[in-house]
Amino acid sequence: MNKQSADLSSLSNIEDISTNLLYLMHIHDSAFPIGSYTHSFGMETYIQSDEIRTKEDLFEFLKMYVLENLAYTDGIFVKEAYEQMKAEGWDALIRLESICDASKNAVETRDASRMMGKQFLQAILPVFPNEHLKKWKQFVDEKRIKGHFPIAYSLYTVEMEFDLFTALLTFMYSSTVGLVHNAVRAIPLGQKAGIQVIHQLIPEIHKATKLVMERSLEDVSNHAVGLELASMQHKYLQSRLFIS
Amino acid sequence: MLPLANKERAMAPKSYGKLDLTFQLLRGKTRMVDVYQQPPLKASRELYPEGTGDVTVYLMESSGGLVAGDRNEFRIHVGQGSSVTLRPQSATKVYPAFNDAPSTQQVTVKLEDDAKLEWNREEVIPFLDARFDSKTSIQMTPSSSLLWSEILYPGRDKRGEAFAFQECNTHVDIWIDDQCVVYDALHLHPKKQELKKLGALENYNYIGNFWCFSPKVNLSDVHMDSMLVQQDNHKSGMTTLESNGILIRWLSNSLPLLKKEMDTITNYFNGIVKEN
Numbered sequence: 001m002n003k004q005s006a007d008l009s010s011l012s013n014i015e016d017i018s019t020n021l022l023y024l025m026h027i028h029d030s031a032f033p034i035g036s037y038t039h040s041f042g043m044e045t046y047i048q049s050d051e052i053r054t055k056e057d058l059f060e061f062l063k064m065y066v067l068e069n070l071a072y073t074d075g076i077f078v079k080e081a082y083e084q085m086k087a088e089g090w091d092a093l094i095r096l097e098s099i100c101d102a103s104k105n106a107v108e109t110r111d112a113s114r115m116m117g118k119q120f121l122q123a124i125l126p127v128f129p130n131e132h133l134k135k136w137k138q139f140v141d142e143k144r145i146k147g148h149f150p151i152a153y154s155l156y157t158v159e160m161e162f163d164l165f166t167a168l169l170t171f172m173y174s175s176t177v178g179l180v181h182n183a184v185r186a187i188p189l190g191q192k193a194g195i196q197v198i199h200q201l202i203p204e205i206h207k208a209t210k211l212v213m214e215r216s217l218e219d220v221s222n223h224a225v226g227l228e229l230a231s232m233q234h235k236y237l238q239s240r241l242f243i244s
Numbered sequence: 245m246l247p248l249a250n251k252e253r254a255m256a257p258k259s260y261g262k263l264d265l266t267f268q269l270l271r272g273k274t275r276m277v278d279v280y281q282q283p284p285l286k287a288s289r290e291l292y293p294e295g296t297g298d299v300t301v302y303l304m305e306s307s308g309g310l311v312a313g314d315r316n317e318f319r320i321h322v323g324q325g326s327s328v329t330l331r332p333q334s335a336t337k338v339y340p341a342f343n344d345a346p347s348t349q350q351v352t353v354k355l356e357d358d359a360k361l362e363w364n365r366e367e368v369i370p371f372l373d374a375r376f377d378s379k380t381s382i383q384m385t386p387s388s389s390l391l392w393s394e395i396l397y398p399g400r401d402k403r404g405e406a407f408a409f410q411e412c413n414t415h416v417d418i419w420i421d422d423q424c425v426v427y428d429a430l431h432l433h434p435k436k437q438e439l440k441k442l443g444a445l446e447n448y449n450y451i452g453n454f455w456c457f458s459p460k461v462n463l464s465d466v467h468m469d470s471m472l473v474q475q476d477n478h479k480s481g482m483t484t485l486e487s488n489g490i491l492i493r494w495l496s497n498s499l500p501l502l503k504k505e506m507d508t509i510t511n512y513f514n515g516i517v518k519e520n
Contacts, residue, residue: 064438107484233481
């Protein structure tokens with residue numbers, strides 16, 4: 001066990017907990033190099049068709065994204081990976097990863113999740129050379145797994161001994177806020193509008209996180225079909241700001 | 245009228261339909277060598293409409309639909325080199341759930357090497373207050389081919405029912421050897437979800453899916469743009485999947501157009517898959 005984790009095991013007061021939280025904030029920083037600023041997961045298709053034009057449109061869309069997409073897909077993968085890593089170990093986690101891959105129908109969204117996961121591992125391992133994360137990266141290199149971000153992220157939060165709710169809440173937050181930043185650039189909207197949308201979304205993110213805490217793999221659902229079609233159509237857009 | 249009819253149905257005994265079909269290639273012709281049927285499910289005899297060795301069998305359901313707690317199970321085994329088309333004779337109608345008992349359907353398919361299966365076309369209509377759970381598991385090999393189409397209705401549209409069911413859960417998983425290539429679930433709970441929102445089902449009523457896996461399809465040669473119309477009440481997307489797979493998914497308010505495109509796409513891929 002490396003130094004960071006060892007320090008966490010002896011947490012004794014609120015200062016330690018808050019300081020530890022900085023490690024989590026660090027990886028969720030929009031400047032942390034996992035490439036979230038290059039992906040829209042289909043949102044750009046709606047921006048170009050003028051279906052997302054105003055901050056109200058953006059809020060409604062992202063509320064759907066959090067409650068009907070994240071809370072039924074990646075949120076559940078983060079939670080399941082967290083629990084399986086603690087209880088069951090590698091084989092269960094590898095199986096979960098293959099289901100995560102197979103559940104993402106739209107190729108651009110599937111590739112985006114793989115890319116972000118690999119970039120996350122590449123960025124974190126030099127500063128956090130944890131044995132379990134190294135092994136996971138080795139599985140990616142051996143092509144046993146694809147490297148999806150929700151699973152790699154979850155593994156990191158287990159190793160850092162963050163509690164599941166916090167790990168999930170911050171995952172939902174950064175996944176959504178990343179899209180707000182991208183929409184602000186693409187629509188475009190002012191910074192103020194972006195801040196307003198994020199502020200309004202926080203209660204929805206909280207609600208969605210509580211729902212995911214009660215869900216399991218059998219609740220995974222792709223009923224955000226419109227977004228999936230938007231992601232499939234994205235590559236046919238004439239000019240694109242984002243990879244997905 | 246309607247509540248009385250429903251009451252009669254609620255008192256009907258629960259039914260458990262089963263249909264186990266095994267196909268084998270015998271002297272260049274695909275034969276249905278084993279059939280086990282438990283009412284209300286039933287299979288037609290073997291038909292050879294194309295005048296080739298490829299067999300077509302109709303899947304029949306004599307009860308008129310699934311009532312709360314009813315269950316239908318299909319088990320299809322397509323032997324090496326066999327070529328099978330299965331056609332459900334009618335849409336699966338799901339009646340209201342009483343005592344919260346859902347109706348369930350399980351489809352299990354096994355494709356051996358060089359086998360080909362076309363399932364044309366699974367249609368599900370969940371009525372007002374219905375609860376439906378459907379699970380489809382397909383095990384295939386790298387040399388086998390699968391063409392699968394399905395349409396989910398929002399309800400009895402002619403009665404103005406749209407998403408008036410309690411819940412409708414469908415799940416499809418497809419495995420090529422031990423690799424999971426499709427894990428697609430739709431859990432629709434109209435009262436608990438915001439299905440009409442942009443990015444969810446929006447203002448569309450029908451969801452259509454066409455899945456194709458075949459070593460004979462060369463993804464870079466597939467050109468479908470001219471076969472798929474994009475208009476206000478109808479849209480679709482196409483994506484490649486792992487292991488040379490393709491999914492075309494529709495959101496539509498035009499059932500005739502959706503069916504027409506699905507048929508065109510099925511014929512197109514049938515042409516490719518049946519080419520030597």
